[in-house]
Amino acid sequence: MSERFEVGQTVTHSRYGEGVVTYGPYKSSFGEDAYLVRRGDGVEKTWFGRYISAVPTPPAFAVGDKVTGACVAGQGEIVAGPFTSKWDGCEFWVVADPDGQHSAPSADGITKVESPAPIEVGDRVRVVRAFAVTNWIGRVGTVTSVTERFREHLGDLHSYVVNDGSDSVYAAEVERVTDEDVYEHNGVIYDLSAKYRDRDGDVWRLKRVGDVVRARMTDDGDVPTADSSTLATVAGTWGPLTHVTD
Incomplete structure (x- = not known):
């Protein structure tokens, strides 16, 4: 008795290679178990059960995972x-x-537990540890180098250089930023995908341009550019800024 296969299962034929079962089993005109199998070229063929076998499914895990x-x-x-x-x-x-x-x-x-992708030049990161530069802890910037050797001779390698648009730092540990749509300024969390109204009633849009969050007064969908005022300037001059909910 031949092995039974299920629709969607990948099988291999003793002569024709691999395919995916699309129908079956059913009795052929010869009284044998048969299947419709879609080959790699998309063509469906009838394969007899006695000529096919299951393609082993690789283990979901491995030693060391x-x-x-x-x-x-x-x-x-x-x-x-x-x-x-x-x-x-x-x-x-x-x-x-x-x-x-x-x-x-x-x-x-x-x-x-999937290992995170390695940090690369151009990634947006948050500084987790930097020797003797405590005011950089938690600051977000762009990675400009991942091959530095700062403090390597002391067993405390700082391989990253992070730039926040105005200054750079050697960092030992960084984490990839996953909350780029938010920005904190003077203790206020701003949603960069939202609009804000200043104390005069004017509406502003926010956007991160390079490493700087900028703001542009607009009612017609215009977004900030590199020439727009910084969020810090707008908030300090016309703030407080209130989230527009409509």
Whole structure:
């Protein structure tokens, strides 16, 4: 008896290579199990079950992966697997917790922790740590270099240079900015996608131009440019600025 395959399953033919099952199984005129299979060129062909086999699905995890889950204390690391439980046939892995303890969660009980993409020149980042420059902590700027060697000889490598439009700093640790649509000035959080009304009733739009947030008075959709006033100037001269909700 040939193996049974499901619609949507990727299979391989002993002669014609791989394809995806689109219909079946059904009995052919020869009384054999048959399937309609879409090949890589988009053409559908009838393949007999006795000539095809399943393409193994690669494991969802690998030894060395960082994972989280209800049975994992913090962020664990897979150290062995996969294994098949003799009790229910489920797949499980051996995970080492940060404290050295081990657990054996099922594959559907853990989630892989994806490593963030490396920081590159041009990325917008927030400075997390910079030697002896505490006023830069939390400041946002653009990465202009990722290959610096500042303080490397002291075991405290500062490989990043971050520029905020007016000044630069060597940074040891940075994080990619995910909230570029907001900006904080003098303790006020501004939504850069919104409009604001000043104390005279005039409406302003905000936009980050390079590394500077600028504002432009407008009623017709015009957006700030590099020649527009900075948000700091507008807020200090005509503020407070009130969020326009309509």
